[in-house]
Amino acid sequence: MGLETKVSRKREDSDLMLLLLTIFMYTQISSGFNPKIKKDPYKGFVYTSFQERATKISHQNVARLANNAGDGNLGLICSKIAGDESRHEKAYQAIFKEILNRDPEGGLKSFYELMTDQVKTRS
Numbered sequence: 242m243g244l245e246t247k248v249s250r251k252r253e254d255s256d257l258m259l260l261l262l263t264i265f266m267y268t269q270i271s272s273g274f275n276p277k278i279k280k281d282p283y284k285g286f287v288y289t290s291f292q293e294r295a296t297k298i299s300h301q302n303v304a305r306l307a308n309n310a311g312d313g314n315l316g317l318i319c320s321k322i323a324g325d326e327s328r329h330e331k332a333y334q335a336i337f338k339e340i341l342n343r344d345p346e347g348g349l350k351s352f353y354e355l356m357t358d359q360v361k362t363r364s
């Protein structure tokens with residue numbers, strides 16, 4: 242496999258991880274979540290990659306409700322906060338993507354442990 246193919250494959254793998262993070266977020270968001278990060282900073286980046294998306298969606302929903310209720314100021318404030326959360330999400334996802342590029346085994350190990358520990362205790 243050539244270098245160009247390997248790089249392309251890594252990007253596809255990283256995108257797949259981000260898709261899985263999104264799916265994971267939707268399965269965890271309804272019942273609360275303790276990432277149990279302890280001494281593994283990779284897990285912190287996995288967790289924040291989807292936690293920021295969750296807060297973005299939450300603030301977007303509050304903005305929509307506020308606007309529908311006639312409180313444009315609250316709607317505007319919540320929309321701006323949702324924009325901040327979106328930028329945080331992109332930053333943490335970029336960090337975790339870089340972790341996967343530089344340390345795929347370590348990143349995937351942390352990702353796997355976070356996913357399986359949390360999902361198993363809830364099923």
Ligand SMILES: [Fe+2]
Nearest residue numbers: 293325326329
């Ligand atoms: Fe945030």
